[in-house]
Amino acid sequence: MQIGNITLQNKVVLAPMAGVTDSPFRQLVKEMGCALVYTEMISAKGAVCAPEQTLKIAAFQPVERPIAIQIFGNDPLVMAEGAVLCESLKPDIIDINMGCPVKKVAGRGEGCALMRDPDLVLRIVQAVCASVNLPVSVKIRKGWDDANINAVEVALAAQEGGAAAVAVHGRTREQGYSGKADWSIIRKVKTAVNIPVIGNGDVLSPEDAAQMLEQTGCDAVMIGRGVMGNPWLIQRTIHFLETGRLLAEPTLAEKKALALRHLEMVVENKGEYIGVREMRKHLAWYLKGVRKAAYYRNQVMRATTKEELQKIIQSII
Ligand SMILES: Cc1cc2nc3c(=O)[nH]c(=O)nc-3n(C[C@H](O)[C@H](O)[C@H](O)COP(=O)(O)O)c2cc1C
Numbered sequence: 001m002q003i004g005n006i007t008l009q010n011k012v013v014l015a016p017m018a019g020v021t022d023s024p025f026r027q028l029v030k031e032m033g034c035a036l037v038y039t040e041m042i043s044a045k046g047a048v049c050a051p052e053q054t055l056k057i058a059a060f061q062p063v064e065r066p067i068a069i070q071i072f073g074n075d076p077l078v079m080a081e082g083a084v085l086c087e088s089l090k091p092d093i094i095d096i097n098m099g100c101p102v103k104k105v106a107g108r109g110e111g112c113a114l115m116r117d118p119d120l121v122l123r124i125v126q127a128v129c130a131s132v133n134l135p136v137s138v139k140i141r142k143g144w145d146d147a148n149i150n151a152v153e154v155a156l157a158a159q160e161g162g163a164a165a166v167a168v169h170g171r172t173r174e175q176g177y178s179g180k181a182d183w184s185i186i187r188k189v190k191t192a193v194n195i196p197v198i199g200n201g202d203v204l205s206p207e208d209a210a211q212m213l214e215q216t217g218c219d220a221v222m223i224g225r226g227v228m229g230n231p232w233l234i235q236r237t238i239h240f241l242e243t244g245r246l247l248a249e250p251t252l253a254e255k256k257a258l259a260l261r262h263l264e265m266v267v268e269n270k271g272e273y274i275g276v277r278e279m280r281k282h283l284a285w286y287l288k289g290v291r292k293a294a295y296y297r298n299q300v301m302r303a304t305t306k307e308e309l310q311k312i313i314q315s316i317i
Helices: 025-030 043-049 049-058 076-089 111-116 118-131 151-161 184-192 206-216 230-241 253-269 272-286 295-304 304-313
Strands: 012-014 067-072 093-098 136-143 165-172 197-200 220-223
Touching: 012 230, 025 253, 043 049, 043 067, 043 076, 043 197, 049 076, 067 076, 067 111, 076 093, 076 118, 093 118, 093 151, 111 118, 111 136, 111 151, 118 136, 118 151, 136 151, 136 184, 151 165, 151 184, 165 184, 184 197, 197 206, 206 304, 220 230, 253 272, 253 304, 272 295, 272 304, 295 304
Parallel strands: 012 220, 067 093, 093 136, 136 165, 165 197, 197 220
Antiparallel strands: none
16 A cells, blocks of 8 residues: 555554554554554644654654655644654654544644535645645544534645545544544545555454455545554454464563563653653553553553562462
8 A cells, every 4th residue: 555655564553542643652562563653743833833852742763664754733834834844853754633532622623624614624624734844644533523524625635735644533522532433434534535544443363354445445444542562463354454364462471571672762762750650551452361460550650660670470370
């Protein structure tokens, strides 16, 4: 699959997730063969007002390529200016967030609120495309609420504005992350547009990914929550899609080894104080399905140093 001049090596991409898909996490997912990763969302206004601080969140390592930097905002000029600043980091793609449901974003007319105004979508995509020399993609939802399901209209507006791909999460803003993702909307978008479509929502297993591809005709699948504490899902999904065979789930020893390495990388990237606090949630996710998980989770939540976390991970049996 192609997004502009960028070729994806397979059909599995990592969803942007604020507070989760930072550089260390993306590097681990990339090792699993992921075709494309996204940064956490970056405020275009923040990038313009405080470039140094904001662009820190968008920094990445060469091994993460191809990588999309995702921006959010609602003013075409500010979005264009923010995109230019992000372009200075030399990502492969600029992605525009049109799906964020949280009040702090959608309540200010940004994120998913853009879907309420397809004309604004067109103007923002046009402005960003005109300002950067990179492919521009958009990430949308099914619509605002059940009374306003307009993913097809918004995807067409984005395509007209020059977008090179569209990712569709099959939930409305009103649903947030609850209920079931409606994959039929992904099919409707795929039927309507000529640009590649990335399907998103509730892919939790390699079999789910195969079903989404089959049911919707989408060009690639985007996986979010399923990868939390389980980067192996990317590798297992790619393998299943390419061979029809399921790789074994990771062993406890493999989980412990990756968790230790992840901890090391996060502390190196963010320092011990922040790194330890951020790793608590990742370790809680790694512990899913582990015997006596609640006991270890409790210890992890109280740990304050890297060494304490290392000892807890090593003690898991
Ligand atoms: C913790 C969290 C943070 C997220 N942050 C972003 C974000 O920054 N940008 C974005 O476009 N979507 C964001 N999303 C939405 C995901 O990209 C994805 O669309 C959603 O989780 C559905 O996919 P899934 O069912 O595979 O998790 C976030 C989701 C979660 C759970």
